[in-house]
Amino acid sequence: MNSGLKINIAHLYPELLNIYGDRGNILTIKNRCEWRGISVSIDSIGLNDPIDIKKYDFYFIGGGQDKQQIAVAEELQKHKTSLLEARDEKAVFLAICGGYQLLGHYYQPHNAPKLNGISLLDAYTVAGNTRFIGNVTAKCDFVTPETLVGFENHSGLTYLENETVPIAKIVVGNGNNGKDKTEGARFCNVFGTYLHGSFLPKNVHFADYLISLALEKRYKEKIELAPLNDEIEEKTHNGLIHKKY
Numbered sequence: 001m002n003s004g005l006k007i008n009i010a011h012l013y014p015e016l017l018n019i020y021g022d023r024g025n026i027l028t029i030k031n032r033c034e035w036r037g038i039s040v041s042i043d044s045i046g047l048n049d050p051i052d053i054k055k056y057d058f059y060f061i062g063g064g065q066d067k068q069q070i071a072v073a074e075e076l077q078k079h080k081t082s083l084l085e086a087r088d089e090k091a092v093f094l095a096i097c098g099g100y101q102l103l104g105h106y107y108q109p110h111n112a113p114k115l116n117g118i119s120l121l122d123a124y125t126v127a128g129n130t131r132f133i134g135n136v137t138a139k140c141d142f143v144t145p146e147t148l149v150g151f152e153n154h155s156g157l158t159y160l161e162n163e164t165v166p167i168a169k170i171v172v173g174n175g176n177n178g179k180d181k182t183e184g185a186r187f188c189n190v191f192g193t194y195l196h197g198s199f200l201p202k203n204v205h206f207a208d209y210l211i212s213l214a215l216e217k218r219y220k221e222k223i224e225l226a227p228l229n230d231e232i233e234e235k236t237h238n239g240l241i242h243k244k245y
C-alpha cells in the first residue's frame, strides 16, 4: 500500500467544462489513489475563485462546447502567470478536448472571436469544417500497454509546435487534426487529449502514470504505486481496442 501519502487536485470549472462525463477522470484518479491508501483532496474551482498553486499537485479541466469555452478562456487569463509557474514546478495537468484547446495559445472557433489560451502547451487550434465523432485507438510510447482508447467529438483542429509533442500516434480515428496522425499533446507534465469517454477509466495505466507524476511533484522522489487488481479495467480497455490495431 502507499498509505500516508496524499495529492491535492484542482478541478477547473466543472460547472462549465464537463461534457461527455469528463468528471469520470477525476473519479478514476481519486479511486485509484484511495484504493492504495493515498488520500486525495479535490477542490472545484469556479469562475472568480482563486487558484493557490502552492496547494495543488494535479489540475484537471474537461471538455465543453464553444459557448462554455468563452467564459473559461476569459477566466483562465487571470491565472495564466501562476499556472505557467505551476507547470514549471512540474504540477500535472490533464486537459480534455475543449479544456485542452484552452491550454494552448488560442482556439479560433467558427464565426466567433479568437479565444486566447494560457500557453501551457505550444499548440494552437482552429475550427475545422468537419466534426470528428467516433472511437479512437492510438499508440502511446511512454505507458504500458501502449494502447490508448477513447471517444472523440470535436471540430477543432490542433497543431503542435516546438517542444510540445503528441501523447500518441493515431491508429484509428482523427486525433488532433485528422491529418498528421497525432493525438493529444505533452509538454513537461501538462497533458492534453481529445479522448472523452471518460478517458482515464478506459486507460487506467495512463491514470497511474499521472498519479506517479503527481506524487513525484509533491514528494520530490519517484514512488512506486502498489499494484491493483485491474482485471475488469484491462478487459474493458482491450475490448475497446479497434480490430485494426
Ligand code: GLN
Binding pocket: 019, 062, 063, 064, 065, 066, 069, 096, 097, 098, 099, 153, 154, 155, 156, 157
Ligand atoms: N468546442 C470544441 C470543439 O468543437 C471542443 C469540443 C469538446 O470539448 N468536445 O472542437
